[in-house]
Amino acid sequence: xxxxxxxxxxxxxxxxxxxxxxxxxxxxxxxxxxxxxxxxxxxxxxxxxxxxxxxxxxxxxxxxxxxxxxxxxxxxxxxxxxxxxxxxxxxxxxxxxxxxxxxxxxxxxxxxxxxxxxxxxxxxxxxxxxxxxxxxxxxxxxxxxxxxxxxxxxxxxxxxxxxxxxxxxxxxxxxxxxxxxxxxxxxxxxxxxxxxxxxxxxxxxxxxxxxxxxxxxxxxxxxxxxxxxxxxxxxxxxxxxxxxxxxxxxxxxxxxxxxxxxxxxxxxxxxxxxxxxxxxxxxxxxxxxxxxxxxxxxxxxxxxxx
Numbered sequence: 001x002x003x004x005x006x007x008x009x010x011x012x013x014x015x016x017x018x019x020x021x022x023x024x025x026x027x028x029x030x031x032x033x034x035x036x037x038x039x040x041x042x043x044x045x046x047x048x049x050x051x052x053x054x055x056x057x058x059x060x061x062x063x064x065x066x067x068x069x070x071x072x073x074x075x076x077x078x079x080x081x082x083x084x085x086x087x088x089x090x091x092x093x094x095x096x097x098x099x100x101x102x103x104x105x106x107x108x109x110x111x112x113x114x115x116x117x118x119x120x121x122x123x124x125x126x127x128x129x130x131x132x133x134x135x136x137x138x139x140x141x142x143x144x145x146x147x148x149x150x151x152x153x154x155x156x157x158x159x160x161x162x163x164x165x166x167x168x169x170x171x172x173x174x175x176x177x178x179x180x181x182x183x184x185x186x187x188x189x190x191x192x193x194x195x196x197x198x199x200x201x202x203x204x205x206x207x208x209x210x211x212x213x214x215x216x217x218x219x220x221x222x223x224x225x226x227x228x229x230x231x232x233x234x235x236x237x238x239x240x241x242x243x244x245x246x247x248x249x250x251x252x253x254x255x256x257x258x259x260x261x262x263x264x265x266x267x268x269x270x271x272x273x274x275x276x277x278x279x280x281x282x283x284x285x286x287x288x289x290x291x292x293x294x295x296x297x298x299x300x301x302x303x304x305x306x
Contacts, residue, residue: 071102085269117194122226125219132216143176247296
């Protein structure tokens with residue numbers, strides 16, 4: 001009787017956790033707007049196809065909301081394991097995994113944003129060089145390059161010249177338009193992630209103003225250096241792809257072992273979650289898994305940093 005009661009309690013906890021995750025994932029302003037749109041829409045006696053664009057937009061908003069909260073998918077997996085294993089331990093593990101996975105996802109997104117920003121800086125240098133070759137003044141060339149880049153970035157997600165300078169964007173635009181201290185504004189913008197190349201652009205600008213050197217030549221060399229650095233990073237990433245694949249395979253081996261044991265009828269979840277020896281093996285195995293992943297990631301990241 002006690003076992004049945006505990007099983008019912010675990011199922012109730014799993015249902016509550018799943019409901020909480022669903023509410024957290026669908027709580028989005030776009031979804032609320034879609035609901036208001038559908039409720040307040042004028043009724044029509046005939047069924048038309050005019051509502052399909054609204055439905056597609058609502059589905060797109062739901063997809064974006066789920067994509068923005070991908071770490072919450074750890075909870076449904078934990079709920080499933082809790083139901084299969086009739087234990088609350090997977091729910092605790094899922095609650096602990098949510099912030100860790102979220103931090104890892106944010107780090108990856110930041111790295112991608114920094115990579116795109118670095119490529120955009122090189123594209124910005126090339127755009128300014130093109131405007132200078134066309135006879136524009138330096139400030140006017142920078143202003144036109146930034147405006148065209150931002151317009152292209154807002155109209156196309158794959159624009160190569162679109163660049164966001166963060167909080168210092170308005171300062172750079174104001175300095176380029178009204179003849180302010182452009183190098184200082186560029187150095188301020190270079191503090192953003194992936195925008196370090198703007199400090200080299202500021203140095204070229206300062207040398208061209210103070211020493212009379214050709215700004216187009218300096219920016220052209222800077223663009224070449226930035227693109228060469230990006231090419232080296234891509235080659236290194238390609239060489240380390242095999243190492244990262246090995247890390248992923250080693251991380252998934254314990255899960256494959258659990259699946260194989262369940263297929264053979266050994267009931268690994270029951271042994272791991274309901275016996276003292278299984279709990280001890282689960283604790284030691286989780287610790288060794290985390291230590292191995294941390295060690296392997298440190299080795300691969302050390303190669304990337306070198």
